[in-house]
Amino acid sequence: MNTMLNLVNRHNKVFRRDRMLVFFSILSVIIVIMLYAIFIQKTQVDAIEQLVPASDQLKTMVNEWMVAGLLSIIAVTTTLAALGIYIKDLETKVMADFLTTPNARAKIQLSYVINSLLIGFVLSLIGLIACQLFIVFMGGSWFSLEKIAQLIGIIALAVTLSSVFNLFLTLLVSTQNAFSTLNTVVGTAIGFLCGVYVPLGAVPEFVQKIIMLFPISHTTVLFREALMRDSLDKVFEGAPEAANTYEIQFGVHYEWNDVIFSQLDSVIYIVAAIIVFTLISLWLYGKKNK
Amino acid sequence: MELVIDVKNLSKKYGSHEAVKGISFEVKKGALFAFLGTNGAGKSTSIEMLCTLLEKTSGDVKINGVSLGSRTNNYLIRKAIGVVFQQSILDTRLTVEENILHRGNIYKLTKKELQENWEFVNRYLHLKDIAKKKYGTLSGGQKRRADIARAIIHKPTILFLDEPTTGLDPQTRVFVWDAIKKLQEETNMTIFLTTHYMEEAAVADEIVVMKEGKIVSKGTPHTLKEQYTYDELFVFFNNGVDGTSLLTQHDLNFAEKNGEYRVRVQSTIHALDILKELQNFISSFEVKKGSMDDVFIRINEEVPLT
Known part of the structure; x- marks a missing residue:
């Protein structure tokens, strides 16, 4: 079997079989759903009802906002x-074991990134299916094929960006302790930095700018x-002003x-960020393994 | 005799600290070679350089005639060596078979080669009973078997083992040793190991002792024992006998502790003469041959053992 494929397969098994790791990787998602069920949904519906009269579509729209x-x-x-x-692997010398095989360090490093892309993509797709079912269950409609294709495209972008962004962060640490701290910080901050826990309009302007700059x-x-x-x-039909304010x-x-x-x-900004974080990661990697 | 490892003036510097200070030694093909030394003596640093995991600062290393250093050469060397690390490096949630086949696959072996090698490691390490078990559920000894199996899945010609038996129960240590010896004898694999157990080093063909980054002694277990140890006679005297004056009368070199007299003798045979002289005065005795422990302690006298 191809070495790369074999390495990715191994990392993948290690991830899949660690149930706690899988659970904690989607913990933030569970937190979002809980926060949403407890208050975010209601606050948002109330806010929109100030702008336009309530309609059946309103709840679906807010559900879709949460799903987004x-x-x-989930990608992050x-x-x-x-x-x-x-x-x-670095801390438990598994990496050293890999390095006693006739393979380049860069190739081994790349296998972790490919695995991360793969896991991000698969779990995001599962997330997408779950979200679609949730939306339909709550009275919304099924996505069109075009919309599904579009969403998968965005998932691919999101997973790639998240993966290289996280690679950059990961290269800054070298112990499991430090990584666990990093994980907590990212898991907590990401909901705010994507304007999921608190809507953009509810934070001060300079924070809004930080969020907008965050790729x-x-x-x-x-x-x-x-x-x-x-x-x-549909919700804002005939009320373009209100639509714009809400958006x-x-x-x-x-x-x-x-x-x-x-x-x-946004797409251009994301692609540029992918390139920048890839280059920074390569530089960091080179520096670390001089 | 063909040399598989030839090290000349190998050194490693970390900034101003010199961890390995220009060591030289040779390992013959098919030998069991032991590297001794206290923690911090430079053993691990040396072994890591030989395994291509750490870049050397200076010196020449040839493994199987290939000079260590360039990327192509290091790849050749990596194909020829297997490494058993001190700690477990297999995945706890994968079965032994999955673990070993995954690692074996990184050596670019064909399916057939891998299958053959899997049978080869099975022959020496008897993995049948644990092959389908998750590595994390194994006992310490079973884990070690799997670790060694992983290290030889690509049939290397040299096997490096970094303290392979540390923390194992005596029965498992014997098993691990039998497997290592069998590999050495039947496949002519060269075994290069570091250990803290002196009685293990005693079965090696050659021993190198490191201290503070330098080689302070090398030789066979026999020559080292001759050089660094002496045999001893321990005696307890009958009540009322003044052992001190008796031994002094006989012009013997001794030390006393809690009534036990420790007498240095030229050889165990020599103890017989002394015992004959003293037989009416002593209640019990013991004769001890110098051991590898003594060699190690003598060489590292001012360094506390860890």
Whole structure:
């Protein structure tokens, strides 16, 4: 069997068989769902009812808003958890064992990244299916094929960005203790940095700017646009002013000093961030293994 | 005799600290070679350099005639060596078979080769009963068997073992040793090991003792014992006998502790003469041959053993 395939397969098994690791990788997702059930949904419905009269579509739209945040968080936490295997291998000398085989260190390192992409992608797809079922169960409709294709595309972007971003963070630590701290910080911060726990409009302007600059939050924006567009048009039918206020307050799209970011802008920003974090990671990796 | 490891002036510096200070030694093909030394003597650093895990600062190392250093050469060396690490490096949630086949696959072996090698390791380490068990559920001895199996899955010609029996129960230590000896004898594999157990080093063909980054002694167990140890006679005297003056009369070199007299003798045979002289005065005696422990302690006298 191909060496790379074999290594990825091994990392994958190590991840899958560690039930606690899988559970903790989606813990943030469970927290989002709980927060949402407890109060986020109600606050948001109340806020929208100030703008437009309540409609059947309203709840679905808010559900879709939550699902969008959830999908971007899942990409981050699962890819990070998968990279945890690398740190564990480093500390327990498994890496040294791999390095006694006729394989380049870079190749071995790459296998962890590929595994992280794979795990992120698969768990995000499972997340997507769960979200679709949730939306339908709560009275929403099935996604069109076009929408599914679009969502899978965004997942691919989100997982790639999250993976290289997390790789960059992972290369900064070398012990399991430090990694566990990193994991906690990322798991906590990501919900805020993507405007999932608290809507964008509810935080001070400079925090809004930080969120807009944070590349991963752009994946949330793309998910929101893709998931909510139909419902948005229905809920805010004939009220373009209200629609615009809502979309900016709740981060469906970003407005920076009166300039509105298009979806394409977000995609470009994400791709640029992927390239930047890949280059920084390569540099860090080179420095670490001089 | 063909040399499989040839080390000349090997050294390793970490900043201003020199962990290994220009050591030289040779290992013959098929030998059981033991590396002794207290913690911090530089054993692990040396072994890591030989295994291509750590870059040397200076010196020449040839393994199977290949110079250590360049990437291509290191790959050749890696194919020829197997390493048993001090700690477990297999995955706890994978079965022994999965673990070993996964690691075996990284050596770019064909399916057939891997299958053959799997049978080969089974022959020496008897994995049948544990092959389908998860590594994490195994006992210490079973784990060690799996660790060694992993290290030889690509049929290396040299096997490095870093304290392979530390923390194992006596029965398991014997098993591990039997497996190592059998591998050495039947496949002519060269065994290079570090150990803290002196009685284990005693079965090696050659021993190198390191201290503070330098080789302080080398030789066969026999020559080292001759060089560093002496045999001793322990005697207890009957009540009322003044052992001290008696031994002094006989012009013997001795030490006393709680009534036990420790007498240095040239050889165990020599003890017989002394015993004949003293037989009416002593209540019990014991004769001890110098051991590898003594060699180790003598060499490291001012360094406390760990």
